Amino acid sequence: xxxxxEIRDLKVEATTDAGRRIxxxxxxxxxxxxxxxxxxxxxxxxxxxxxxxTVMGYARxxxxxxxxxxxxxxxxMVALSEGQRAKMRGLEVSYVxxxxxxxxxPAKRIIDQVIEVTRIHKLMSPAEAKxxxxxxxxxxxxxxxxxxxxRYPHQVSGGQLQRLAAAMALISDPKLVIFDEPTTALxxxxxxxxxxxxxxVMKKSGIAGVYVSHDLAVVAQIADRIVVLRGGEVQEVGTTxxxxxxxxxxxxxxxxxxxxPKARGESVAAPESRPLLQVNGLIAGYGPLQADGLPLVKxxxxxxxxxxRGRNLGIIGESGCxxxxxxxxxxxxxxxxxxxxxxxxHELARSARQxxxxxxxxxxxxxxxxxxxxxxxxxxxxxxxxxxxxxxxxKGKARDARVDELLDMVRLPxxxxxxxxxxxxxxxxxxxxxxxxxxxxxxxxxxxxxxxALDTVVAAAVIDLLKEMQRELSLSYIxxxxxxxxxxxxxxxxxxxYNGRKVxxxxxxxxxxxxxxxxxxxxxxxxxxxxxxLDRLExxxxxxxxxxxx
Amino acid sequence: MTTSTTIPRRLSYxxxxxxIIGLAIILFWAVIAFLAPHIIPYPVGxxxxxxxxGPMSSKLLLGSxxxxxxxxxxxxxxARYTVGISLAAVCLxxxxxxxxxxxxxxxxxxxxxxxSRFLDALNSIPSKLSGLVIAAAVGSSLSVLIVMLxxxxxxxxxxxxxxxAVNINTMDYITVARTRGEGISYVVFSEILPNIIGPLLADFxxxxxxxxxxxxxxxFLGLGVQxxxxxxxxxxxxxxxxxxxxxxxxxxxxxxxxxxTISVNLLIxxxxxxxxxxxx
Numbered sequence: 001x002x003x004x005x006e007i008r009d010l011k012v013e014a015t016t017d018a019g020r021r022i023x024x025x026x027x028x029x030x031x032x033x034x035x036x037x038x039x040x041x042x043x044x045x046x047x048x049x050x051x052x053x054t055v056m057g058y059a060r061x062x063x064x065x066x067x068x069x070x071x072x073x074x075x076x077m078v079a080l081s082e083g084q085r086a087k088m089r090g091l092e093v094s095y096v097x098x099x100x101x102x103x104x105x106p107a108k109r110i111i112d113q114v115i116e117v118t119r120i121h122k123l124m125s126p127a128e129a130k131x132x133x134x135x136x137x138x139x140x141x142x143x144x145x146x147x148x149x150x151r152y153p154h155q156v157s158g159g160q161l162q163r164l165a166a167a168m169a170l171i172s173d174p175k176l177v178i179f180d181e182p183t184t185a186l187x188x189x190x191x192x193x194x195x196x197x198x199x200x201v202m203k204k205s206g207i208a209g210v211y212v213s214h215d216l217a218v219v220a221q222i223a224d225r226i227v228v229l230r231g232g233e234v235q236e237v238g239t240t241x242x243x244x245x246x247x248x249x250x251x252x253x254x255x256x257x258x259x260x261p262k263a264r265g266e267s268v269a270a271p272e273s274r275p276l277l278q279v280n281g282l283i284a285g286y287g288p289l290q291a292d293g294l295p296l297v298k299x300x301x302x303x304x305x306x307x308x309r310g311r312n313l314g315i316i317g318e319s320g321c322x323x324x325x326x327x328x329x330x331x332x333x334x335x336x337x338x339x340x341x342x343x344x345x346h347e348l349a350r351s352a353r354q355x356x357x358x359x360x361x362x363x364x365x366x367x368x369x370x371x372x373x374x375x376x377x378x379x380x381x382x383x384x385x386x387x388x389x390x391x392x393x394x395k396g397k398a399r400d401a402r403v404d405e406l407l408d409m410v411r412l413p414x415x416x417x418x419x420x421x422x423x424x425x426x427x428x429x430x431x432x433x434x435x436x437x438x439x440x441x442x443x444x445x446x447x448x449x450x451x452x453a454l455d456t457v458v459a460a461a462v463i464d465l466l467k468e469m470q471r472e473l474s475l476s477y478i479x480x481x482x483x484x485x486x487x488x489x490x491x492x493x494x495x496x497x498y499n500g501r502k503v504x505x506x507x508x509x510x511x512x513x514x515x516x517x518x519x520x521x522x523x524x525x526x527x528x529x530x531x532x533x534l535d536r537l538e539x540x541x542x543x544x545x546x547x548x549x550x
Numbered sequence: 551m552t553t554s555t556t557i558p559r560r561l562s563y564x565x566x567x568x569x570i571i572g573l574a575i576i577l578f579w580a581v582i583a584f585l586a587p588h589i590i591p592y593p594v595g596x597x598x599x600x601x602x603x604g605p606m607s608s609k610l611l612l613g614s615x616x617x618x619x620x621x622x623x624x625x626x627x628x629a630r631y632t633v634g635i636s637l638a639a640v641c642l643x644x645x646x647x648x649x650x651x652x653x654x655x656x657x658x659x660x661x662x663x664x665x666s667r668f669l670d671a672l673n674s675i676p677s678k679l680s681g682l683v684i685a686a687a688v689g690s691s692l693s694v695l696i697v698m699l700x701x702x703x704x705x706x707x708x709x710x711x712x713x714x715a716v717n718i719n720t721m722d723y724i725t726v727a728r729t730r731g732e733g734i735s736y737v738v739f740s741e742i743l744p745n746i747i748g749p750l751l752a753d754f755x756x757x758x759x760x761x762x763x764x765x766x767x768x769x770f771l772g773l774g775v776q777x778x779x780x781x782x783x784x785x786x787x788x789x790x791x792x793x794x795x796x797x798x799x800x801x802x803x804x805x806x807x808x809x810x811t812i813s814v815n816l817l818i819x820x821x822x823x824x825x826x827x828x829x830x
Contacts, residue, residue: 331729332729333725333728333729352728352729352731355731357731360729360730360731364729365726365729367722367725367726369722372721372722372723373721373722373723373725373726374723375721375723375741375744375745376745377744377745378744386730387730390730390731390732391730436726440730
């Protein structure tokens with residue numbers, strides 16, 4: 001059988017600011033049979049999206065396909081003129097972007113955007129196209145398939161929008177669809193619905209797919225074949241079952257091992273039973289204050305927690321459950337409206353402005369996005385030096401030495417100290433972000449989704465670092481995440497939040513089995529490496545209806 | 551841990567030739583303004599030509615004005631006023647407006663609201679009109695001109711700095727600095743300013759041009775620099791009668807204004823770019 005896509009010796013060049021050319025794809029060969037779903041997997045910067053885009057004959061601004069051929073349905077996309085490529089795009093090859101929310105025009109109705117492809121390529125009348133779109137909405141198991149198209153993008157949820165983006169890609173009956181991390185931005189419980197819908201539609205109509213992702217477990221559910229990439233080169237290719245069972249390449253094994261349940265390692269310091277942080281009946285939210293002195297929208301409702309010294313508390317839940325608001329209230333960024341906080345036996349003011357410098361030093365917060373939490377105009381040295389000067393009055397040589405020590409602690413080379421954040425990789429930035437919190441010598445660090453923006457392997461390394469720091473510096477963490485495996489790896493207590501409320505508290509060392517129905521649903525929705533997992537997964541429809549808005 | 555080696559950064563700048571031309575013209579006028587008293591061929595107020603609106607000649611390089619004074623000397627001295635007053639006024643406007651704008655973004659609340667509404671009110675008066683009123687009311691000395699031009703352009707500089715700072719203010723690193731307990735001035739000058747200095751400099755350049763034009767306009771109306779001294783705008787005004795004769799006395803000061811304002815724009819549109827090669 002002839003291959004639908006054949007990529008031969010593909011090279012893509014990028015031009016740097018200084019005008020130097022760098023090869024970012026270094027000779028890749030790849031083929032896709034009709035109806036086959038091939039996953040491209042690798043960490044950020046491995047070239048997976050770049051390769052996927054070349055299938056449409058496209059290279060991002062500043063990049064250029066410098067050599068090789070990309071043959072799609074017998075046509076070499078590299079050699080075609082821009083006009084000829086435009087004819088292929090949307091018709092033969094279509095694209096589902098990572099963030100559907102950013103890809104839809106907020107000012108137009110969804111249905112008009114979904115059928116736009118048929119209008120551009122003059123495939124069918126608008127009425128026919130709408131009918132077809134509604135059929136696709138049904139196939140993608142979207143609720144209210146007749147009416148959903150008449151809504152605007154902000155009126156549907158993220159998971160629905162992602163499926164609508166898929167409908168947009170599928171309406172012209174393409175031979176190949178490129179999925180660029182389509183579920184990365186979704187919650188786990190929503191992700192399952194979306195994955196199921198994609199899988200069913202693709203199998204039914206025999207469309208080939210390129211699935212770009214960094215999540216091996218997701219890929220295992222949907223792909224026939226997996227291509228592992230690193231640094232613009234193919235590391236390993238194999239069918240999903242082969243690759244999961246017997247990965248040969250060390251990098252693939254590293255990826256796989258990041259999924260193995262990690263031994264938590266008993267906390268070295270015998271946990272004292274003196275509570276470090278106590279939160280009692282905390283209520284926080286947004287909007288104008290009501291008559292009862294509480295905000296209009298309560299994002300956190302009467303949360304109570306106790307964290308003992310030297311132990312870690314995990315808070316998990318999906319987007320919108322109030323976990324980040326809780327973190328911000330504890331740090332005093334968003335002053336709580338009710339409830340009280342006690343740190344190390346002393347009452348904490350609700351607002352950070354009213355806390356003493358010493359109290360601020362003892363409780364540090366680390367944010368999810370290292371990109372936005374490090375000032376791009378400052379060098380690493382200045383970023384780490386400031387808390388040293390501010391809290392400890394360190395100057396000159398002493399401060400320099402301490403900056404070196406901190407960099408050493410978080411396993412970064414000293415040479416980085418004169419660089420700016422833009423010159424570091426994502427994992428390095430997160431380490432600097434963490435080192436800045438360490439510089440204050442705190443007792444408690446609140447980590448708000450600090451591994452979510454990182455690749456699996458890098459995230460695992462950051463978690464290891466956190467554990468090590470805890471052993472050495474007798475820190476406590478509050479670890480906020482939507483990723484269960486991460487929280488399980490590091491926390492002694494896990495609090496499950498739903499809709500602003502604490503629904504359950506689990507101690508993994510004693511019992512791993514959640515009792516509350518929502519916790520059960522959440523725990524069961526985390527993808528497993530087993531390729532048959534998605535097909536076998538059965539969820540109580542009532543439960544899904546109650547808790548999943550996707 | 552005792553030896554701290556600093557790795558030399560790979561830094562280089564790219565500066566387009568258009569920007570270089572702009573910079574060269576600005577420097578040229580700055581040097582002229584600085585050295586003016588030493589290089590003028592004739593005293594500014596002295597009548598040296600028997601004819602008025604005299605043509606260019608080897609004796610009077612740019613001809614003579616409506617009283618027969620040397621045009622070259624008057625333009626060279628005019629550069630002092632045009633460049634000097636404008637520079638002082640633009641510094642006043644951009645430093646005050648910029649600092650207030652950033653502070654308003656960081657402090658927020660009633661401080662921001664009151665200041666913004668007040669400066670909006672100031673902004674709603676047309677600049678030429680307020681210039682006319684003030685100059686007519688308190689007279690026209692150099693210091694009055696500088697303060698007046700500065701104050702007229704403060705609201706614009708404030709708005710611009712505030713809108714940039716508001717975006718930076720939502721970044722997590724500002725939140726981090728605040729939860730660290732940092733004060734307003736640290737947040738404004740150490741966290742926000744380095745990130746918006748580029749656009750602020752560009753704004754500085756544009757505002758400089760506005761002020762040169764407004765000053766020239768006021769002088770043209772007779773409310774700017776007073777005789778016997780004259781800035782370029784005043785030179786255009788007093789020699790306007792030479793227009794039918796095609797006298798250089800009216801054309802050259804106009805060209806001088808144009809060359810300065812255009813070259814400032816060329817420079818700020820083509821500021822040197824720092825090249826930092828990540829992969830190197």
